[in-house]
Amino acid sequence: xxxxxxxxxxxxxxxxxxxxxxxxxxxxxxxxxxxxxxxxxxxxxxxxxxxxxxxxxxxxxxxxxxxxxxxxxxxxxxxxxxxxxxxxxxxxxxxxxxxxxxxxxxxxxxxxxxxxxxxxxxxxxxxxxxxxxxxxxxxxxxxxxxxxxxxxxxxxxxxxxxxxxxxxxxxxxxxxxxxxxxxxxxxxxxxxxxxxxxxxxxxxxxxxxxxxxxxxxxxxxxxxxxxxxxxxxxxxxxxxxxxxxxxxxxxxxxxxxxxxxxxxxxxxxxxxxxxxxxxxxxxxxxxxxxxxxxxxxxxxxxxxxxxxxxxxxxxxxxxxxxxxxxxxxxxxxxxxxxxxxxxxxxxxxxxxxxxxxxxxxxxxx
Amino acid sequence: xxxxxxxxxxxxxxxxxxxxxxxxxxxxxxxxxxxxxxxxxxxxxxxxxxxxxxxxxxxxxxxxxxxxxxxxxxxxxxxxxxxxxxxxxxxxxxxxxxxxxxxxxxxxxxxxxxxxxxxxxxxxxxxxxxxxxxxxxxxxxxxxxxxxxxxxxxxxxxxxxxxxxxxxxxxxxxxxxxxxxxxxxxxxxxxxxxxxxxxxxxxxxxxxxxxxxxxxxxxxxxxxxxxxxxxxxxxxxxxxxxxxxxxxxxxxxxxxxxxxxxxxxxxxxxxxxxxxxxxxxxxxxxxxxxxxx
Ligand SMILES: Nc1ncnc2c1ncn2[C@@H]1O[C@H](COP(=O)(O)OP(=O)(O)OP(=O)(O)O)[C@@H](O)[C@H]1O
Ligand SMILES: [Mg+2]
Numbered sequence: 001x002x003x004x005x006x007x008x009x010x011x012x013x014x015x016x017x018x019x020x021x022x023x024x025x026x027x028x029x030x031x032x033x034x035x036x037x038x039x040x041x042x043x044x045x046x047x048x049x050x051x052x053x054x055x056x057x058x059x060x061x062x063x064x065x066x067x068x069x070x071x072x073x074x075x076x077x078x079x080x081x082x083x084x085x086x087x088x089x090x091x092x093x094x095x096x097x098x099x100x101x102x103x104x105x106x107x108x109x110x111x112x113x114x115x116x117x118x119x120x121x122x123x124x125x126x127x128x129x130x131x132x133x134x135x136x137x138x139x140x141x142x143x144x145x146x147x148x149x150x151x152x153x154x155x156x157x158x159x160x161x162x163x164x165x166x167x168x169x170x171x172x173x174x175x176x177x178x179x180x181x182x183x184x185x186x187x188x189x190x191x192x193x194x195x196x197x198x199x200x201x202x203x204x205x206x207x208x209x210x211x212x213x214x215x216x217x218x219x220x221x222x223x224x225x226x227x228x229x230x231x232x233x234x235x236x237x238x239x240x241x242x243x244x245x246x247x248x249x250x251x252x253x254x255x256x257x258x259x260x261x262x263x264x265x266x267x268x269x270x271x272x273x274x275x276x277x278x279x280x281x282x283x284x285x286x287x288x289x290x291x292x293x294x295x296x297x298x299x300x301x302x303x304x305x306x307x308x309x310x311x312x313x314x315x316x317x318x319x320x321x322x323x324x325x326x327x328x329x330x331x332x333x334x335x336x337x338x339x340x341x342x343x344x345x346x347x348x349x350x351x352x353x354x355x356x357x358x359x360x361x362x363x364x365x
Numbered sequence: 366x367x368x369x370x371x372x373x374x375x376x377x378x379x380x381x382x383x384x385x386x387x388x389x390x391x392x393x394x395x396x397x398x399x400x401x402x403x404x405x406x407x408x409x410x411x412x413x414x415x416x417x418x419x420x421x422x423x424x425x426x427x428x429x430x431x432x433x434x435x436x437x438x439x440x441x442x443x444x445x446x447x448x449x450x451x452x453x454x455x456x457x458x459x460x461x462x463x464x465x466x467x468x469x470x471x472x473x474x475x476x477x478x479x480x481x482x483x484x485x486x487x488x489x490x491x492x493x494x495x496x497x498x499x500x501x502x503x504x505x506x507x508x509x510x511x512x513x514x515x516x517x518x519x520x521x522x523x524x525x526x527x528x529x530x531x532x533x534x535x536x537x538x539x540x541x542x543x544x545x546x547x548x549x550x551x552x553x554x555x556x557x558x559x560x561x562x563x564x565x566x567x568x569x570x571x572x573x574x575x576x577x578x579x580x581x582x583x584x585x586x587x588x589x590x591x592x593x594x595x596x597x598x599x600x601x602x603x604x605x606x607x608x609x610x611x612x613x614x615x616x617x618x619x620x621x622x623x624x625x626x627x628x629x630x631x632x633x634x635x636x637x638x639x640x641x642x643x644x645x646x647x648x649x650x651x652x653x654x655x656x657x658x
Contacts, residue, residue, distance in 0.1 A: 052552045072555040079556045085549035089571050102558030146557070 002063035002076075002153040002186060003028045004049065009058035011044055018044040020210035021058075026154075026203075029184040031177075033191055033201035033218075037233070041210045042190040043082060046156045049188065051075050062153055073102070075154075078147035082158040082190075084139045086131040092118075092142050093127040099150050117145045120175065136163040144172070148179065155187045161196065173200060194234060198222070206230050228359040231284050231352055237316060239284045240326040243356060246273045246281045255281060257322040261301045266348040272362040273353060280356025287329040289350040292317060293343040294336065300343035305336050319344065403633075410434070410626035417622040433627035444614065448628060450603060451610030456635070458520050458595075458606055459588040462527040466535050466584035467577060469528070474539030475565065479548075489540075492533045500530055501593060508597055522598045523606070527588040535580040542576035543569070575646040582643060586636055607632050 004026040011019040019041045026032045034042045047053045049060055051072040060067050067075050078099070086095050096117055100110040118124045121141045131139055140163050147155055160176070161169045177200050180187055191197050197204050198218040206213040206221060206229075214226045225231035231239045244255040253270035256262040265273060273281055293300060303319040303326070310332055317328045317336050321344070328344065330336060353362040409417050410433055412426040439445035476482070477489050507526055508517070516522035546569055554564035570577075592608045599605055605613065611632065615625045 047552075050552070050556055052555065071560070072552070073558045073560060077556060079553070081549050081553060083547070083549060085547065085553040087550060087553075087568055098554070099557035102554075102563070146553075 003030075004154055004186060004188065005059075005061045006045075006049070007059040007061075009045070009048060009060065010056045011041075011048055011053065012056045017210050019048065022207075022210075022212045024205055024212060024215050026186060026188060029186055031180050031185075031187045031189065031200060031202045033189050033197035033204045034207065035191060035194065035197050035204060035233075036207035036213075038192075040207045042207060043158055045207070046079070046158055046188065046190055049154070050077055050079050050156055076152050077154045077156055078150045078152040079156040080143050080147045080158060080160040082162070084131075084143040086139055086142055086146075088131055091128050091130055092123065092134070095131070095142055096127075096145050096149050099146060103150075113149045117149045120148070120179075121145045137165065137168055140164060141172070144176075151183075153186065155185055155189075157187065157189045159190055159192060162192065169196075176200065194236060204234075206233060208233070224361070225284075225352065226361050228282060228284070228354050228361075231354070231361070235286055237287055237327045239286050239352070240290075240321075240324060241354070242283045242285070242322050242324045242326060244281055244283050244322060246276065246279050248274075255283060257301070259322065263299075263301065263346060268364055269348055269351065269353060271364040275362050275364075276353075276355045276357075278355065278357045281362070282354040282356050282359075283346070284352035284354060285326070285346050286350070287316065287327040289347040290326065290328045291345040291347070292328045292330050292334070292336070293345070294334070294340065295343070297343045297345065300345045303342055303344055305338055305340045305342050308336050308338055317342070406626045406629055410623050410630050412623050414621055414623055417626075433621075433623040434631075436624065437627055437631065444624070447602070447610065447614055451605050451607045452631070454520065454604060454610075455589060455607040455632075458523050458527070459585050461520070461524045462531065462588040463581050463585045465524065465528055466531050467581055470532055470535035470539050470580055471570075471573075471577060473532075474536045475543050475569070477536065477540045478543035492536055495529065495533050503529070504593065504597060507594070511598060517598055518601055518604060520604065523588070523591070523595055526594050526598070527584070527591060531584040531587050535584060538583070539573065539576050539580055542573045546572050578643050578646040582639055585639060589632075589636060 006022055006024050009019055009022045010017065022041075022045060024032075034045065036042055044053070048055055049062075051067065051070060055068055062075055062077070087098065090098065093114055096114040097110050100113060105113075114127075115124070118127055121144060123138065123141055123145070126134060126138060126142070131142065134142065140160065144157075144160050147157070157176075161172050164172060173196060176187075176189075179185065180200075189197075189201065201218055203216060204218050204221045205215045208229050214221055214230045216224075221230060221234055225234060225239075228241055232241060242257070244257055246253060246255055248254075248270070253265045253273055254262045255265065255273075291300075296302070301321065303321055306318045306320055306325075309316040309318075313332065314329045315332045315334065315336070317330055319326045319328065319342060326344070336342065354360065355362055408425065411429045411431060412423070413428060413430055413432070416423055416426050416428070436442055437445055437448045440449055477485065507529070511517050511522040511525075514522075516525065550568050550572070551561075551564040554568045555561065559567060590608060591606075592612075595606045595609050599609065602613075607628075611625065611628045615621055615628075
């Protein structure tokens with residue numbers, strides 16, 4: 001096991017920069033989830049760590065060794081590819097055995113390890129099949145197995161669960177997590193699925209457009225997003241971001257919406273707004289931090305329910321405020337119908353404020 | 366409710382069946398067209414010299430005989446001696462061409478497919494450029510070149526020439542194969558502990574085996590059947606390849622049709638055997654990439 005350090009990592013393809021000045025440290029035994037929208041450079045970052053594509057500039061170390069010019073086979077890593085990359089001409093058994101054969105392990109040890117991996121991944125009955133005779137989910141498990149049979153310093157996984165059905169995914173998730181805990185393995189794990197990232201990872205690295213946006217624990221990323229991108233990307237349904245106009249008079253700071261309503265900010269939040277580079281401030285609120293009433297409440301913002309989506313144990317109500325869609329969750333027992341007037345209150349303690357120009361989170365100190 | 370959808374379902378099937386029969390008829394005609402000369406060649410080869418000249422022809426010889434074959438395969442007779450030598454000459458030239466074509470085409474195609482080196486597009490274009498001209502155009506220039514290299518009247522001149530013509534298509538065909546093999550397979554192999562070369566040998570080569578076999582067959586047949594260049598570059602009787610040899614020694618003697626046919630038949634044996642053995646791969650090579658998998 002080993003730690004991994006990326007220093008000012010850059011990868012360009014012609015004029016396009018796929019990975020832009022990314023620096024991060026993955027500690028020994030840590031599980032890091034790499035998340036971000038499609039095309040943001042997750043796979044490219046993983047390929048750089050694996051040594052499959054040359055670095056444009058920057059440094060990568062695995063353990064205490066700078067590996068910029070080290071061949072992939074000598075980096076002591078295992079990787080699960082986004083599209084599996086199983087060897088089509090080999091049986092499942094031989095796919096799993098290949099990395100061990102290349103490392104010249106004795107035959108009986110290879111056999112033991114392959115069978116053990118097959119048992120853990122519940123595919124003992126598939127060992128003699130060729131990859132094309134497997135379902136997508138089974139192929140994915142073989143791809144995972146090929147990484148797990150080895151004992152590398154670092155595991156790189158590119159969306160290893162993306163093609164499994166919901167049940168198998170939950171099962172494999174706990175399987176990988178247990179594997180991580182048992183082996184104290186260092187894992188860099190790319191995923192689209194936030195729930196996967198939040199439930200499995202020690203740390204989350206959020207990327208966008210080749211830039212690393214935020215690198216922190218899932219709770220920290222969720223509760224203290226550094227900018228509007230992270231705020232809207234993490235959490236489902238997305239955090240509502242409402243553009244407002246800030247103004248201060250007589251020591252009171254208020255935010256005013258397009259429709260003319262305003263909220264007075266707590267002194268703590270007022271100090272945040274003072275740091276904004278412009279009068280335009282964006283208010284961010286998660287669905288669970290907005291209180292919805294169906295009758296007038298003093299100080300609450302009047303709005304109209306736009307859509308109502310019952311999901312079973314929570315009902316999501318959408319409303320329009322200042323041109324932005326606001327998501328609110330209410331208990332399913334609350335009677336809300338589309339077009340019905342509603343009143344909204346924001347929780348001052350749990351609201352987020354962003355600079356309207358830089359899109360960065362505003363902090364009080 | 367049930368009758369209408371079934372009507373809708375059967376009608377297109379009927380018209381597909383109709384087309385299928387048209388297709389079969391067409392294939393049967395093509396088969397007839399290609400097979401009849403071959404069958405006639407075989408029948409003539411087992412006739413006596415006299416029977417072969419008769420008119421109207423005997424559809425099936427009254428006295429079938431393998432005499433022509435015995436004569437050709439008998440190393441003690443002068444005809445047999447010549448024939449066997451030509452046969453070995455052809456085999457030597459064709460096998461050398463094939464081996465060299467594979468040795469050169471495999472890495473070249475792989476490089477064109479995988480590596481981004483300066484001038485890659487231009488080089489690939491020039492490889493194909495050769496195929497835009499008829500081969501005969503190169504007859505005189507290549508003859509002059511061979512004379513400069515001192516290769517006239519050697520089999521080397523033919524091998525070199527056949528490579529000139531065979532390699533472009535071989536490289537092009539194989540490049541298509543490598544393009545269809547996902548990069549990730551090699552990447553996976555390299556992470557699993559293979560060097561770049563091992564990843565190529567252990568993972569990519571087996572996957573491109575059908576393409577390599579198709580390339581080999583293509584090169585072999587091209588070399589085996591070639592006439593014009595062999596006719597121009599070789600003069601010494603003991604170096605001739607089969608196509609020239611057959612033509613020459615049968616026009617020297619009075620035309621011995623059964624002998625000529627028997628020789629032609631035996632000349633086609635290696636090609637037919639190759640096809641039968643490797644047909645599976647050949648078909649796969651030509652249809653590979655048609656369906657995304
Ligand atoms: N070989 C390449 N040549 C040119 N551009 C590339 C190449 N590989 C990737 N890119 C570009 O780099 C960017 C990042 O790609 P990457 O595959 O890392 O995205 P990703 O975050 O893994 O996306 P996804 O979630 O869809 O897998 C994309 O804009 C992509 O188009
Ligand atoms: Mg990707």
